[in-house]
Amino acid sequence: MQRGVRAAVAAALAWQVAIALPAPLAGYAYYAPLGAVIAVHPTVADSAAAAWRTVVAILLGFGLAVAVHQLTLWLPGALTIALIVALAVGVEQWPVLKEHASWVSFAAVLMLTVGAEDPARYAVAYAGLTLLGAAIGVLVTTLLFPPLQLTSAQRRIDTARAALAGHLHDIASGLRRGELPTAGEWARRGRDLEIALDRMRAAEAVVERARRANPRARRWGETAASIREQSRALDRVAVLVDDLTTLVVEFQPHRRGIDRIDGGTGWVLADALDSLSRVVCTPYPAVAEDGSDRRESALGEAEEALSRLTTLLRTSDVADDEGFFALGAVTVGMHRSLDTLRSGVLDLDPA
Numbered sequence: 001m002q003r004g005v006r007a008a009v010a011a012a013l014a015w016q017v018a019i020a021l022p023a024p025l026a027g028y029a030y031y032a033p034l035g036a037v038i039a040v041h042p043t044v045a046d047s048a049a050a051a052w053r054t055v056v057a058i059l060l061g062f063g064l065a066v067a068v069h070q071l072t073l074w075l076p077g078a079l080t081i082a083l084i085v086a087l088a089v090g091v092e093q094w095p096v097l098k099e100h101a102s103w104v105s106f107a108a109v110l111m112l113t114v115g116a117e118d119p120a121r122y123a124v125a126y127a128g129l130t131l132l133g134a135a136i137g138v139l140v141t142t143l144l145f146p147p148l149q150l151t152s153a154q155r156r157i158d159t160a161r162a163a164l165a166g167h168l169h170d171i172a173s174g175l176r177r178g179e180l181p182t183a184g185e186w187a188r189r190g191r192d193l194e195i196a197l198d199r200m201r202a203a204e205a206v207v208e209r210a211r212r213a214n215p216r217a218r219r220w221g222e223t224a225a226s227i228r229e230q231s232r233a234l235d236r237v238a239v240l241v242d243d244l245t246t247l248v249v250e251f252q253p254h255r256r257g258i259d260r261i262d263g264g265t266g267w268v269l270a271d272a273l274d275s276l277s278r279v280v281c282t283p284y285p286a287v288a289e290d291g292s293d294r295r296e297s298a299l300g301e302a303e304e305a306l307s308r309l310t311t312l313l314r315t316s317d318v319a320d321d322e323g324f325f326a327l328g329a330v331t332v333g334m335h336r337s338l339d340t341l342r343s344g345v346l347d348l349d350p351a
Contacts, residue, residue, distance in 0.1 A: 003042060010036035010140040014133035028125040035133025040141055042149060043210035047141040051134035053100040055127055060091055061107025062115075062123045069112065084108050149210050153203035153227045157234065160200040161280055163193045164238055168277035171245050175270035186249045190242070197238055204231035230283070237280070237337045244333035251326035265312065269327070272309045272334055275302035279341050302338055306331070 011033035018029035039051040065084050072080045088108040092101035107126075115122025167190070174180040181189065207224055248269070278298040286294040309331050316324065 003040060006140050006144050007037050007040040007137075009144060010040055010133070010137040013140065014136045017132065017136065018129055024121065025125055025129065028129055031126050031129035032133035032136070035130035035135075036137040036140075037133075038130070039134035039137030043206065044138070044142050045209045047138045049098075050100060051131070051138050053097055054103055055131045055134065057092075057097050057100050057103035058107040058127050058130060059123070061088055061104040061109075062111045062119070062127065064088055064091060064104070065108040065111035066119045066123075069116070081109070081112060084112065149203065149206045150223055150227060153200075153207045153231070156196075156200040156203040157227065157230050160193075160196040160234055160238070161283065163196040164234065164241060165277040165280040167193050167245065168241060168273045168280065171248060172270040172273040172277070175248070175266045175273070178266070180249055182249075186245070190245075193238070197235065200231055201235065204228055233340055233343070234280075237340050240333045240337045240340070241276075244330040244337075247326045247330050247333075265327070268305075268309050268312055269330070272302070272305040272331075275305040276334055276337060276341075278302070279338065283341075299338075299342055306334055306338060309334070 014032035014036040015029060018032035019026050021029070035051070035054070038054050039047045041047045041050055064087055068084045068087060069080060072083060075083075085105055085108065088105035092104045094101065097104070110126075111119060111122065115126070170189070171180070180186075204227060207227055211224055275298070279295075279302050282295045282298045284295065288294045288297065313324075313328055313331055
C-alpha cells in the first residue's frame with residue numbers, strides 16, 4: 001500500500017512538472033511519470049539504483065541504435081534491426097545494469113521505430129524526462145514514509161524460527177516412535193525450512209539496503225541491528241541443525257552399537273532435540289504463570305538434556321562403531337547450536 005501511494009504521488013508530480021516544461025519537452029510529458037514509477041521501490045537505495053541504471057540502459061540503447069543504423073544504411077531494415085537487437089542483448093550482459101538491462105534492447109528498438117527522424121531530440125526528450133521522473137520518484141520515496149521493511153523482516157524471522165523448531169520436534173517425535181523418514185523423504189521435508197530461511201535472508205538483505213540514505217535509519221537503528229543479528233544467528237543454527245539431523249536420519253545412531261550399552265539412546269537424543277526446539281521458539285525473556293522466565297527455563301532444560309546425552313557418550317565403551325561417531329557429531333552440533341542461541345544475539349527484543 002505504501003509503495004502504491006508513493007508511486008501514484010510521484011507519477012502525478014512528475015506529470016505536473018513535465019507539462020510545465022517548454023516545448024518540445026512538454027509534448028513528451030508522459031515519459032516523466034514512467035520514470036517516476038520505475039524509480040519507486042521499497043527502499044531509497046533501490047530507488048536511486050533503479051533510476052540511474054534505467055537511464056544508463058536507455059541511453060546505451062539509443063546510442064547503439066543510432067550508431068548501427070548509420071553504419072548499415074545499405075542493409076535491409078530487417079537485418080539492421082536484427083543486428084541492433086543482437087548487439088543490444090550483448091550489452092545487456094554488462095553486470096552493472098543488473099535487472100534493468102532489458103531497457104537497452106527496448107530503447108534501441110524504440111529509437112528505430114519512433115525516434116529515427118530526429119534521434120537527438122527524441123533521446124533528450126525520452127531519457128531526460130525519464131530521468132526527471134525518476135529523480136522525483138527517488139525524492140518521494142525518501143520523503144514520504146521511507147520504509148525500513150522491519151515488520152516484514154521480523155515476520156520472516158519468526159516464520160523461519162517456527163519452521164526450524166518444527167524441524168527439530170519432528171525428528172524428536174520420529175525417534176520416540178521409531179519411525180524416522182528415509183534420507184530422501186527428509187530432504188523433501190526440509191525444503192519448506194530452506195524456503196523459510198531463504199526468505200528470511202532476503203528480508204534481512206532488504207533491511208540492510210533500506211538503511212542506506214534513509215532519514216529514519218538512525219531512529220530505528222537498534223531494531224534493524226536486532227533483526228540482522230537474529231537472522232544471522234538463526235541462519236548459523238539452521239546450518240548446524242541441518243548437519244545433525246542429516247546424521248540422525250542417515251546413520252540412525254540410536255539403533256547402532258551404542259544401544260548395546262543403553263537401550264534408551266533414542267529417547268535421550270529425542271529429549272535433547274525437543275529441548276533445543278523449545279529454546280529456538282523462545283528467543284526473548286518471557287514471564288511464565290509461575291513467575292519464572294520461560295527462556296531461562298528452556299535453556300536450563302536444554303542444558304540438562306544435552307548433559308544426559310553427553311554423559312551417555314562418555315560412559316560408553318563402544319568406540320569403533322560409525323553410529324557412535326555420528327552420535328558424537330550430533331551432540332557436538334547441538335552444543336554449538338545451544339551456545340549460539342544462548343550467546344545473546346537472539347535476546348535482543350525488537351520491541
